[in-house]
Amino acid sequence: xxxxxxxxxxxxxxxxxxxxxxxxxxxxxxxxxxxxxxxxxxxxxxxxxxxxxxxxxxxxxxxxxxxxxxxxxxxxxxxxxxxxxxxxxxxxxxxxxxxxxxxxxxxxxxxxxxxxxxxxxxxxxxxxxxxxxxxxxxxxxxxxxxxxxxxxxxxxxxxxxxxxxxxxxxxxxxxxxxxxxxxxxxxxxxxxxxxxxxxxxxxxxxxxxxxxxxxxxxxxxxxxxxxxxxxxxxxxxxxxxxxxxxxxxxxxxxxxxxxxxxxxxxxxxxxxxxxxxxxxxxxxxxxxxxxxxxxxxxxxxxxxxxxxxxxxxxxxxxxxxxxxxxxxxxxxxxxxxxxxxxxxxxxxxxxxxxxxxxxxxxxxxxxxxxxxxxxxxxxxxxxxxxxxxxxxxxxxxxxxxxxxxxxxxxxxxxxxxxxxxxxxxxxxxxxxxxxxxxxxxxxxxxxxxxxxxxxxxxxxxxxxxxxxxxxxxxxxxxxxxxxxxxxxxxxxxxxxxxxxxxxxxxxxxxxxxxxxxxxxxxxxxxxxxxxxxxxxxxxxxxxxxxxxxxxxxxxxxxxxxxxxxxxxxxxxxxxxxxxxxxxxxxxxxxxxxxxxxxxxxxxx
Numbered sequence: 067x068x069x070x071x072x073x074x075x076x077x078x079x080x081x082x083x084x085x086x087x088x089x090x091x092x093x094x095x096x097x098x099x100x101x102x103x104x105x106x107x108x109x110x111x112x113x114x115x116x117x118x119x120x121x122x123x124x125x126x127x128x129x130x131x132x133x134x135x136x137x138x139x140x141x142x143x144x145x146x147x148x149x150x151x152x153x154x155x156x157x158x159x160x161x162x163x164x165x166x167x168x169x170x171x172x173x174x175x176x177x178x179x180x181x182x183x184x185x186x187x188x189x190x191x192x193x194x195x196x197x198x199x200x201x202x203x204x205x206x207x208x209x210x211x212x213x214x215x216x217x218x219x220x221x222x223x224x225x226x227x228x229x230x231x232x233x234x235x236x237x238x239x240x241x242x243x244x245x246x247x248x249x250x251x252x253x254x255x256x257x258x259x260x261x262x263x264x265x266x267x268x269x270x271x272x273x274x275x276x277x278x279x280x281x282x283x284x285x286x287x288x289x290x291x292x293x294x295x296x297x298x299x300x301x302x303x304x305x306x307x308x309x310x311x312x313x314x315x316x317x318x319x320x321x322x323x324x325x326x327x328x329x330x331x332x333x334x335x336x337x338x339x340x341x342x343x344x345x346x347x348x349x350x351x352x353x354x355x356x357x358x359x360x361x362x363x364x365x366x367x368x369x370x371x372x373x374x375x376x377x378x379x380x381x382x383x384x385x386x387x388x389x390x391x392x393x394x395x396x397x398x399x400x401x402x403x404x405x406x407x408x409x410x411x412x413x414x415x416x417x418x419x420x421x422x423x424x425x426x427x428x429x430x431x432x433x434x435x436x437x438x439x440x441x442x443x444x445x446x447x448x449x450x451x452x453x454x455x456x457x458x459x460x461x462x463x464x465x466x467x468x469x470x471x472x473x474x475x476x477x478x479x480x481x482x483x484x485x486x487x488x489x490x491x492x493x494x495x496x497x498x499x500x501x502x503x504x505x506x507x508x509x510x511x512x513x514x515x516x517x518x519x520x521x522x523x524x525x526x527x528x529x530x531x532x533x534x535x536x537x538x539x540x541x542x543x544x545x546x547x548x549x550x551x552x553x554x555x556x557x558x559x560x561x562x563x564x565x566x567x568x569x570x571x572x573x574x575x576x577x578x579x580x581x582x583x584x585x586x587x588x589x590x591x592x593x594x595x596x597x598x599x600x601x602x603x604x605x606x607x608x609x610x611x612x613x614x615x616x617x618x619x620x621x622x623x624x625x626x627x628x629x630x631x632x633x634x635x636x637x638x639x640x641x642x643x644x645x646x647x648x649x650x651x652x653x654x655x656x657x658x659x660x661x662x663x664x665x666x667x668x669x670x
Contacts (some may be wrong), residue, residue, distance in 0.1 A: 152179030477504030
């Protein structure tokens with residue numbers, strides 16, 4: 067077996083006297099596909115920088131095979147020394163290497179090599195940095211949050227590029243789908259130590275839960291042993307002093323062991339205690355858009371979109387960067403006026419927005435001031451007053467961070483703070499624009515639970531495919547020339563429906579509907595509808611209305627929160643009945659439209 071390309075052994079590092087890494091190990095083999103996982107602040111990025119030789123450890127060994135090349139993706143690249151984006155992208159090559167890949171990658175990432183670095187947005191700088199590290203195809207490619215600020219199509223393109231590369235890849239990401247699709251080995255950084263799982267991220271979370279459960283069992287056994295020893299010392303025979311001293315020493319050793327056995331990072335957000343502060347319930351209709359259109363600089367972002375959003379809907383918006391997702395959100399919430407069409411907002415709406423850039427956080431304000439608003443020590447949550455430090459702990463902030471300025475918080479901490487503030491405000495409509503950026507996996511789980519329990523309506527812009535699948539009830543996706551289509555379900559459901567629609571289009575193109583064509587031509591040639599068609603045109607609306615009433619009855623039964631627990635068979639039958647009724651309704655509606663078009667053609 068060939069030796070690893072790079073090895074870290076017994077790495078130790080402290081910041082300000084606080085240990086971050088305490089004996090961490092890492093090895094990277096040829097063509098490895100390794101992901102580093104752990105809580106925000108656990109040392110993932112630091113360990114990756116030590117491996118890239120950008121940070122020096124306090125203790126431990128780093129060994130890299132002679133001749134091995136390494137490229138490291140910076141989270142905030144410095145491009146100030148380069149005249150153009152192409153110059154920066156080509157700077158990753160060694161002298162004499164072919165640099166045609168830089169041009170290819172910049173094109174794929176939507177960048178022009180002639181652009182000046184100072185004119186790039188944060189997302190564009192991120193894509194330029196990706197091109198720079200991918201182009202040389204190094205022996206080891208280290209990527210820290212490569213999907214941040216990338217849209218879904220670019221993320222999927224990146225997955226294809228990485229799978230095709232022969233480089234060993236080490237990555238850190240909060241994107242579950244991305245980790246699952248790329249990784250084949252997982253390194254968990256937990257309490258300063260590293261644990262290696264010889265499987266990709268898809269198997270990690272179940273494995274982690276088993277490890278933590280076993281630790282909890284061992285901790286419980288140790289607690290019971292300490293209690294037994296203390297009982298013996300208090301009530302046991304005291305004449306045998308030597309033996310007593312031995313057992314006293316054993317007890318002290320147990321206590322030391324207990325102190326050294328750090329509690330696993332199992333603290334979860336107490337979702338039964340943390341809930342979004344909900345205002346008065348909105349009306350059933352939340353937003354109704356009719357034939358809205360919007361364009362900027364002769365570019366059509368939205369074209370003739372009609373959409374109805376009801377209470378409890380969770381709408382996910384997906385599309386490339388710059389396709390108009392944020393613009394559409396602003397129009398739907400009444401913040402921006404469309405060029406054409408109209409938007410009607412429902413009654414009693416109270417909206418809370420979580421913006422993707424965290425721009426509403428004043429850099430010179432402290433964490434406590436952001437949460438309390440007036441600098442006091444109380445936060446109003448769900449109509450009840452809570453001490454700010456208690457509320458901070460729910461979102462895994464330490465008490466000593468109360469007066470920490472916003473400028474000193476990490477991206478993940480700012481994300482958690484935005485969540486804490488948003489869910490403390492009364493609302494019945496949540497607008498979340500890229501809420502998952504910089505959040506660790508546990509915080510994403512919290513956000514998912516909060517949104518599941520929220521009794522209002524949610525508009526969500528996200529590029530996180532897994533998060534969309536877990537949260538939304540329907541997906542609004544942009545197509546060509548500003549056309550937006552609404553799909554039932556999450557991102558994966560949208561892809562499946564698109565595939566099915568393509569298959570049906572291909573089938574329709576190759577199979578001529580002879581029967582309908584003949585029927586139509588005969589009716590048209592006679593100059594009137596047949597008796598059967600007339601009867602159907604008049605009676606289909608009656609049948610559709612009856613099906614509407616039936617579906618309302620099924621839905622009312624499903625709205626009973628106790629139904630599934632009390633009668634799962636009835637629940638399943640009701641779900642199936644609702645689905646069958648909806649299918650019949652759709653078929654009738656399609657037939658009525660066909661007949662109505664035929665009638666209009668005959669009548670001119």
